[in-house]
Amino acid sequence: MSAVSLKGIDISYGSVDVVRNLDLDIKAGEFVVFVGPSGCGKSTTLRLIAGLEEGRSGDISIGGRVVNTVDPARRDVAMVFQNYALFPHMSVADNISFGMRLRGEAKETIAARVADVARMVGLKDHLHKRPGALSGGQRQRVALARAIVRKPAVFLFDEPLSNLDAEFRAAMRYELSRLHRDLGSTMIYVTHDQVEAMTMGDRIAVLAPLKQAGRSNLMQFGTPEEVYHRPANLFVARFIGSPPMNFFEGRAEGDRIRVGGLSLPGARHLPAALTVGIRPEHVRHEKPWFLAPAEGRIVGRTSDGAGHRVGENVDVHFATDRLHLFDRATGDRVAV
Amino acid sequence: MTASASARRALWPYAVAVLAVAVSLFPIFWILTIALKTRVDAFAMPPVWFFSPVWENFGKAWSSTGFSGAFLNSLIVCAIGNVLALAAGIPAAYYLNRRNVPGRRTILIWLLISYMLPEFLFIVPMYVLFQSIGLYDTVIGLALIYQVFTLPFTIWLLRAFFADIPEALAEAARLEGAGTLRIVWTIYVPIAAPGIAATVILNAIKMWNELTIALALTFEKAQTVTLAVAGFRGYASIDWGAMSAASIIIILPMALFAILAQRRIVQGLSLGAVK
Numbered sequence: 001m002s003a004v005s006l007k008g009i010d011i012s013y014g015s016v017d018v019v020r021n022l023d024l025d026i027k028a029g030e031f032v033v034f035v036g037p038s039g040c041g042k043s044t045t046l047r048l049i050a051g052l053e054e055g056r057s058g059d060i061s062i063g064g065r066v067v068n069t070v071d072p073a074r075r076d077v078a079m080v081f082q083n084y085a086l087f088p089h090m091s092v093a094d095n096i097s098f099g100m101r102l103r104g105e106a107k108e109t110i111a112a113r114v115a116d117v118a119r120m121v122g123l124k125d126h127l128h129k130r131p132g133a134l135s136g137g138q139r140q141r142v143a144l145a146r147a148i149v150r151k152p153a154v155f156l157f158d159e160p161l162s163n164l165d166a167e168f169r170a171a172m173r174y175e176l177s178r179l180h181r182d183l184g185s186t187m188i189y190v191t192h193d194q195v196e197a198m199t200m201g202d203r204i205a206v207l208a209p210l211k212q213a214g215r216s217n218l219m220q221f222g223t224p225e226e227v228y229h230r231p232a233n234l235f236v237a238r239f240i241g242s243p244p245m246n247f248f249e250g251r252a253e254g255d256r257i258r259v260g261g262l263s264l265p266g267a268r269h270l271p272a273a274l275t276v277g278i279r280p281e282h283v284r285h286e287k288p289w290f291l292a293p294a295e296g297r298i299v300g301r302t303s304d305g306a307g308h309r310v311g312e313n314v315d316v317h318f319a320t321d322r323l324h325l326f327d328r329a330t331g332d333r334v335a336v
Numbered sequence: 337m338t339a340s341a342s343a344r345r346a347l348w349p350y351a352v353a354v355l356a357v358a359v360s361l362f363p364i365f366w367i368l369t370i371a372l373k374t375r376v377d378a379f380a381m382p383p384v385w386f387f388s389p390v391w392e393n394f395g396k397a398w399s400s401t402g403f404s405g406a407f408l409n410s411l412i413v414c415a416i417g418n419v420l421a422l423a424a425g426i427p428a429a430y431y432l433n434r435r436n437v438p439g440r441r442t443i444l445i446w447l448l449i450s451y452m453l454p455e456f457l458f459i460v461p462m463y464v465l466f467q468s469i470g471l472y473d474t475v476i477g478l479a480l481i482y483q484v485f486t487l488p489f490t491i492w493l494l495r496a497f498f499a500d501i502p503e504a505l506a507e508a509a510r511l512e513g514a515g516t517l518r519i520v521w522t523i524y525v526p527i528a529a530p531g532i533a534a535t536v537i538l539n540a541i542k543m544w545n546e547l548t549i550a551l552a553l554t555f556e557k558a559q560t561v562t563l564a565v566a567g568f569r570g571y572a573s574i575d576w577g578a579m580s581a582a583s584i585i586i587i588l589p590m591a592l593f594a595i596l597a598q599r600r601i602v603q604g605l606s607l608g609a610v611k
Contacts, residue, residue, distance in 0.1 A: 079511055081504045085504035
């Protein structure tokens with residue numbers, strides 16, 4: 001297990017910048033998830049760590065060693081690809097042992113290690129089969145076994161569950177988390193699925209495409225709780241959470257915030273133009289906390305199972321201590 | 337639509353197929369009958385449809401001067417020609433599929449143009465060159481000059497087969513410590529094996545049937561089967577029986593090759609058609 005550090009990473013394809021000014025420090029043994037929409041550079045960054053992509057500038061360190069020019073095979077990383085990248089003409093056992101055979105390890109060592117790993121991922125009855133004879137979930141386990149067998153310092157996962165159906169995906173999420181607990185290795189996991197990010201990651205790096213990001217792709221790097229409950233900016237607030245956060249335009253007036261016809265408690269020295277956000281679960285209608293404006297569209301959660309018709313008037317209440325304030329000019333979170 | 341109309345409609349493709357097969361096989365059938373008939377029967381008008389076959393034309397063709405040697409020469413040329421085409425074509429096809437090869441487009445267009453150029457264009461300069469470096473009238477020389485069409489064809493075809501192999505396979509192998517040569521040899525070649533087999537067969541057929549270049553760049557020692565068959569046309573007469581028998585003999589290896597490898601050819605040519 002090794003720490004991974006990215007310092008001032010820039011990546012471009014020709015004249016198009018994909019990643020800019022990315023700094024990340026991943027602790028040894030940590031499970032970090034890169035999450036973001038398409039084009040945010042999450043897979044590109046992962047491939048950069050693996051050595052499959054070249055950066056324009058910046059340093060990549062694995063276990064305290066700068067690996068910018070180190071061959072991918074010597075970085076002590078293993079990668080699980082989205083489409084599994086299994087060798088279709090080789091048996092499951094040969095797929096798993098491909099690297100060991102290349103390194104000329106003894107046959108007995110290979111057989112013992114392959115059997116060990118196959119048992120760990122539940123493939124011991126399928127070792128003689130070709131990948132074509134396996135289900136999607138089993139193929140993913142082969143890819144996983146091929147990574148585990150190397151005992152790498154860092155595991156890299158590039159959307160490994162996106163080709164699986166929902167039921168398998170949930171099971172594999174659990175298994176990957178268990179694997180992380182058992183092996184204690186550093187794991188970096190790329191996904192666009194926020195449920196995966198929120199349930200699996202020790203910490204989440206939320207990335208945005210450069211068009212929306214400005215200075216750097218990294219929008220926030222924190223625990224799932226931090227990212228969800230204290231989003232650093234409007235991008236994170238919008239991207240994380242399903243159904244998404246409600247937003248209203250507001251104005252600072254003294255130590256109050258005016259939203260439509262409402263005056264909410266605020267603080268002194270707030271930016272004049274604000275965006276006020278509230279998560280759907282903090283919009284309530286069964287217990288009066290605060291009266292909401294009678295206009296606009298608000299998404300809320302009902303806990304009593306009460307059905308409402310479209311067009312029906314309902315009184316809703318905001319928990320004022322759960323409001324999120326953002327500077328409308330910069331999009332950054334405003335501390336109250 | 338009535339049942340009989342739909343049955344008639346279903347028969348159409350078969351009718352067309354039978355007609356196409358008949359048209360393409362008739363010349364071969366006709367040559368075969370000439371090879372199996374006596375000289376008198378062969379040119380009888382109206383044609384003799386029922387006759388007792390004579391086999392002596394085949395014996396005469398095989399034992400005629402230079403025919404068996406030419407047969408062996410053609411086999412060697414096809415083998416060496418294919419080895420050369422694959423040795424250069426496989427790495428070239430692999431690299432020309434990479435995004436970051438400088439001048440990739442120009443190289444590919446150049447290969448296509450060289451494949452399309454008429455063969456006799458190479459003959460005059462190559463005749464002089466082969467004479468001066470000792471490749472004239474050698475099977476190696478012939479296999480080398482055949483690369484002007486086999487190599488571009490091999491590269492273009494293999495490039496299409498290799499393009500169907502996900503790049504992630506090469507990346508996964510690279511992460512495991514495999515170098516480029518090993519990636520090509522242990523990943524690309526086995527996966528594209530049906531495609532490579534199809535390429536070898538198509539190349540072999542083309543080299544086996546080639547006449548123009550062989551006529552110009554060989555004289556006696558390296559003569560190929562197509563020249564040997566043409567050799568039955570004498571100064572004053574043509575030995576039609578032996579010539580027909582020789583034609584049938586030279587069709588056999590490629591026909592056998594194609595029948596044995598038919599599944600592979602179809603597999604290869606449809607490689608990647610269904611993901």
